Amino acid sequence: MKPIHRTSRATCTAPPAHPSVATWTSFLALGLLAAMGCGDSGQSVEAPETIDGRQVFRHDTFGSERFWTDTLRMHEVIQDGVSPATALAVGLKGDAGALPRGILDSADLDDPATTVELLRLGAVLGIEGSVREGRLQEVGVTCALCHSTVDDSVAPGIGRRLDGHANRDLDPGLILSLSPALQDPDSQAALTSWGPGRYDAYWNLDGVSDPALIPPIYGLQGVEVETYTGEGPISYWNAYVAVTQMGGIGTFVDPRLGIDIQASPDLVTPKLPALLDYQLSLDSPAVPPGSFDAAAAERGRTLFEGKAGCSGCHTGPTLTDANERLHRPDETGMDPRLAQRATTGLYRTTPLRALSAHAPYFHDGSAATLAAVVEHYDSFLRLRLADAEKADLVEFLRSL
Numbered sequence: 001m002k003p004i005h006r007t008s009r010a011t012c013t014a015p016p017a018h019p020s021v022a023t024w025t026s027f028l029a030l031g032l033l034a035a036m037g038c039g040d041s042g043q044s045v046e047a048p049e050t051i052d053g054r055q056v057f058r059h060d061t062f063g064s065e066r067f068w069t070d071t072l073r074m075h076e077v078i079q080d081g082v083s084p085a086t087a088l089a090v091g092l093k094g095d096a097g098a099l100p101r102g103i104l105d106s107a108d109l110d111d112p113a114t115t116v117e118l119l120r121l122g123a124v125l126g127i128e129g130s131v132r133e134g135r136l137q138e139v140g141v142t143c144a145l146c147h148s149t150v151d152d153s154v155a156p157g158i159g160r161r162l163d164g165h166a167n168r169d170l171d172p173g174l175i176l177s178l179s180p181a182l183q184d185p186d187s188q189a190a191l192t193s194w195g196p197g198r199y200d201a202y203w204n205l206d207g208v209s210d211p212a213l214i215p216p217i218y219g220l221q222g223v224e225v226e227t228y229t230g231e232g233p234i235s236y237w238n239a240y241v242a243v244t245q246m247g248g249i250g251t252f253v254d255p256r257l258g259i260d261i262q263a264s265p266d267l268v269t270p271k272l273p274a275l276l277d278y279q280l281s282l283d284s285p286a287v288p289p290g291s292f293d294a295a296a297a298e299r300g301r302t303l304f305e306g307k308a309g310c311s312g313c314h315t316g317p318t319l320t321d322a323n324e325r326l327h328r329p330d331e332t333g334m335d336p337r338l339a340q341r342a343t344t345g346l347y348r349t350t351p352l353r354a355l356s357a358h359a360p361y362f363h364d365g366s367a368a369t370l371a372a373v374v375e376h377y378d379s380f381l382r383l384r385l386a387d388a389e390k391a392d393l394v395e396f397l398r399s400l
């Protein structure tokens, strides 16, 4: 891994202030200036062709230690009060592959020092820490925090990594609410209201709190626009999140959002192609054989493609028309708020895959089960499906 160049200086451009969210915006500006490393970041940039996308996805913090350590002071929060039991309770996951054999038999899961040791071993999904003499010096976050989980093969919350699966146990708002920098009442009210599996990727910019479900990111091959609102291709959104949400040191410019953040060196942009390749390599998990009734699913397919009209939008190999068009919220009876805050004003038809593996459904989790999805469409689109037809349609969705 050959570094191209070492840190020079970052160009520091604060994001615009939104008058109605002055408190949070000024905090963000401070955080981003810190995150952007106005001064030496000490990080090096690799030549793009040597970059390993899986390594980036799992372990690269993009220099976000500036934000999570210097601004949010999460290293102190963890050191002083986050035992492994607490970490598991807020949905953090342990990588069995990084744990020395037998360590869980003797470790004290109620002692924050054990968490620090697990971070030293690199065994906490999505959190990278550096430890010196038992003290956590700094922490940063990676994509794996929200977009991977484990198979629970060792214990609940501890097992083999499952990259690309949404971590629907993770409570990012609750974790952020522990930061000493976010103790103001408005931030506390917002962050503690999100709940597990949800995150608001615009809140720190527009001050509105209306979180979306963390989506699975497998099976996106052939889907050209990403996010619930079709904001742009994968790498556009990866850069947005790495720079404006994770607090990584990188360049992200979008005049539509009024964001112009330039960083040099840029610890994000050179990694985007490898990160994209890795995401596209993540296939949807197979549907367990025998987990659905094949004959009913076949009848459900006929309804999906016919009377129920689903394939008007859920079409092609990925079961989405995302490459051709997006949809107004009132076409499918969706809550319009997320669309209104995003740049498109519209929703992308979600590609349907491994549905049984990631309840609840829709961007806001408003359908708890696949039966609730079918009920929603039946009443909103006035389909008048018989109960047996609804059941068949659910079996078809379970087969995907």
Ligand code: HEC
Residues within 6 Å of the ligand: 141, 142, 143, 144, 145, 146, 147, 172, 198, 199, 200, 201, 212, 213, 214, 215, 216, 217, 225, 226, 227, 228, 229, 234, 237, 238, 239, 241, 242, 246, 275, 279
């Ligand atoms: C704090 C949690 C969190 C982190 C960290 C995070 N994401 Fe996400 N990600 C989300 C949420 C929430 C959405 C849904 C946003 C939306 O659609 O408006 C999302 C959406 C996505 C999507 C779109 C999926 C689709 O179906 O179109 C991709 C791809 C993605 N993230 C990849 C990444 C990568 C790569 C990283 C690291 C650079 C990352 N995410 C970091 C929470 C996170």
Ligand code: HEC
Residues within 6 Å of the ligand: 228, 304, 308, 309, 310, 311, 312, 313, 314, 327, 331, 332, 334, 347, 348, 349, 350, 351, 352, 355, 360, 361, 362, 363, 364, 373, 374, 377, 378, 393, 397
């Ligand atoms: C007019 C276009 C359109 C039609 C018709 C349509 N859908 Fe959708 N579908 C969407 C959009 C847009 C979304 C994303 C909505 C959101 O998340 O807010 C979606 C989301 C879904 C989801 C959620 C997937 C997930 O992972 O969250 C399921 C399941 C689904 N649709 C099934 C169906 C079924 C079954 C039918 C037929 C009864 C149907 N859809 C008809 C556009 C459509």
